[in-house]
Amino acid sequence: xxxxxxxxxxxxxxxxxxxxxxxxxxxxxxxxxxxxxxxxxxxxxxxxxxxxxxxxxxxxxxxxxxxxxxxxxxxxxxxxxxxxxxxxxxxxxxxxxxxxxxxxxxxxxxxxxxxxxxxxxxxxxxxxxxxxxxxxxxxxxxxxxxxxxxxxxxxxxxxxxxxxxxxxxxxxxxxxxxxxxxxxxxxxxxxxxxxxxxxxxxxxxxxxxxxxxxxxxxxxxxxxxxxxxxxxxxxxxxxxxxxxxxxxxxxxxxxxxxxxxxxxxxxxxxxxxxxxxxxxxxxxxxxxxxxxxxxxxxxxxxxxxxxxxxxxxxxxxxxxxxxxxxxxxxxxxxxxxxxxxxxxxxxxxxxxxxxxxxxxxxxxxxxxxxxxxxxxxx
RNA sequence: GGGGAGAUUCCCGAGUGGCCAAAGGGGACAGACUGUAAAUCUGUUGACAUCGUCUUCGAAGGUUCAAAUCCUUCUCUCCCCA
Numbered sequence: 001x002x003x004x005x006x007x008x009x010x011x012x013x014x015x016x017x018x019x020x021x022x023x024x025x026x027x028x029x030x031x032x033x034x035x036x037x038x039x040x041x042x043x044x045x046x047x048x049x050x051x052x053x054x055x056x057x058x059x060x061x062x063x064x065x066x067x068x069x070x071x072x073x074x075x076x077x078x079x080x081x082x083x084x085x086x087x088x089x090x091x092x093x094x095x096x097x098x099x100x101x102x103x104x105x106x107x108x109x110x111x112x113x114x115x116x117x118x119x120x121x122x123x124x125x126x127x128x129x130x131x132x133x134x135x136x137x138x139x140x141x142x143x144x145x146x147x148x149x150x151x152x153x154x155x156x157x158x159x160x161x162x163x164x165x166x167x168x169x170x171x172x173x174x175x176x177x178x179x180x181x182x183x184x185x186x187x188x189x190x191x192x193x194x195x196x197x198x199x200x201x202x203x204x205x206x207x208x209x210x211x212x213x214x215x216x217x218x219x220x221x222x223x224x225x226x227x228x229x230x231x232x233x234x235x236x237x238x239x240x241x242x243x244x245x246x247x248x249x250x251x252x253x254x255x256x257x258x259x260x261x262x263x264x265x266x267x268x269x270x271x272x273x274x275x276x277x278x279x280x281x282x283x284x285x286x287x288x289x290x291x292x293x294x295x296x297x298x299x300x301x302x303x304x305x306x307x308x309x310x311x312x313x314x315x316x317x318x319x320x321x322x323x324x325x326x327x328x329x330x331x332x333x334x335x336x337x338x339x340x341x342x343x344x345x346x347x348x349x350x351x352x353x354x355x356x357x358x359x360x361x362x363x364x365x366x367x368x369x370x371x372x373x374x375x376x377x378x
Numbered sequence: 379g380g381g382g383a384g385a386u387u388c389c390c391g392a393g394u395g396g397c398c399a400a401a402g403g404g405g406a407c408a409g410a411c412u413g414u415a416a417a418u419c420u421g422u423u424g425a426c427a428u429c430g431u432c433u434u435c436g437a438a439g440g441u442u443c444a445a446a447u448c449c450u451u452c453u454c455u456c457c458c459c460a
Contacts (some may be wrong), residue, residue, distance in 0.1 A: 012422095039413095041413080041414065042414095043414050044414090044434090048417080049417085056457075064413075066413080067415080069414085069415090071420090073419080096413095098413045099413085100413095101413075102413040102414090103414095105413090106413090106414075106415080107415065109415095110415080122415095123415035124415080149413075152413095154413080192460095193413090200409070219413080221413070223412085223413095224412045224413090225412085225413095227410095229439055250413090252412095252413040253412055253413040253414085254412060255412040256412070259412080270397090272412095272413060273412050273413080274411085274412065274413085274414045274416090275411080276415070277414080278411065278414065278417095278418090279412095280414085280417095281416080281417045282410085282411070282413085282416085282417080282418075282419095283416080283417095293408085293409085295407095295408095296407085296408080297406090297408095327417095328406095330417080332417075334417085335417055
């Protein structure tokens with residue numbers, strides 16, 4: 001079951017399956033990535049608090065960055081002059097850029113959407129900027145990531161059927177325009193994004209539209225944007241099944257470890273989320289038995305590592321009590337250590353998932369993982 | 379020895395008769411965060427507790443319907459002159 005994606009700079013080979021979960025290799029111009037995988041978010045060409053060396057030690061194989069932010073500062077032309085995103089940030093490995101579509105949602109208070117594109121007031125200096133599908137592709141081609149995303153509209157999770165129905169049409173028109181603007185096909189792979197909110201009929205329609213454009217990869221967008229958490233799993237399961245089997249499936253922005261483990265079981269290959277790094281900065285660290293708020297008083301005299309059997313540097317060398325002290329004292333090492341642990345937690349989770357798929361015991365692995373992490377709070 | 383300023387709820391600090399359990403910071407405690415406007419944001423922070431009641435503004439008295447605020451004495455702190 002190894003097929004090459006035609007006319008694409010990336011190659012996706014699935015080597016093992018366990019139920020709907022698949023384990024494979026995604027080959028990019030900057031190197032191979034074991035799938036399913038999690039992309040650490042480095043919005044402004046930096047994963048907050050972690051050096052590329054640390055990322056490698058944590059097991060990261062790919063980093064994500066953002067079109068909107070980098071176009072504002074330092075500007076995509078400048079990144080291009082430094083040899084592109086991967087080289088600019090000293091990562092020298094695979095990268096993916098998001099189109100700015102998510103900022104249509106997250107910066108909703110400072111933008112104005114028309115069919116032509118989105119006008120933003122820069123969050124840095126308030127100046128007016130405009131991102132259209134063509135502009136987004138132009139920026140992303142300058143940034144030069146191995147994979148990049150079509151510019152989409154991401155409506156809030158509680159949007160009505162009527163609003164989302166209109167929105168997926170715009171996302172489709174923008175996907176068509178993104179594809180037309182995509183010229184650097186031998187070096188960069190463009191992914192389409194399926195929207196449709198929590199409505200199955202709209203997910204189906206959007207999937208048909210996006211799949212018809214035959215992108216090298218397909219993404220599920222508009223998940224975890226304020227909708228009821230219980231609906232996430234159903235939407236992902238339903239939508240993933242509508243995407244081509246021979247191309248990577250990317251669930252954007254999700255998320256919690258349990259959501260990722262479930263989504264892998266539905267055949268999703270790629271993930272990203274700010275959660276491990278942001279939560280790290282906010283003193284929340286992940287364990288197989290749930291998150292812990294390391295700043296809490298109960299860890300003051302706790303001499304144990306965050307997680308006994310974790311193989312990360314922090315768990316092998318430092319205690320919960322010390323980490324709590326760093327956060328209470330507002331020392332920058334606190335967020336750094338917490339990020340090292342959280343990223344390693346995610347990477348190890350994915351490593352274990354891949355191994356389980358290889359050994360065709362994903363269902364068993366998944367059940368145990370979910371029972372542990374959702375069973376009791378630490 | 380003489381003159382002056384001041385003592386406020388964990389800390390700093392506002393408040394000069396009722397709208398004061400007492401502004402604003404800080405600290406502490408807790409919560410939120412999902413394709414990062416986020417090392418950010420929110421809540422609580424006298425005690426019981428359902429409105430509400432009780433105790434609190436250095437100490438003790440006093441004036442007043444009512445005092446953190448006015449008067450008397452005392453204790454302590456700081457500044458200036460000898």
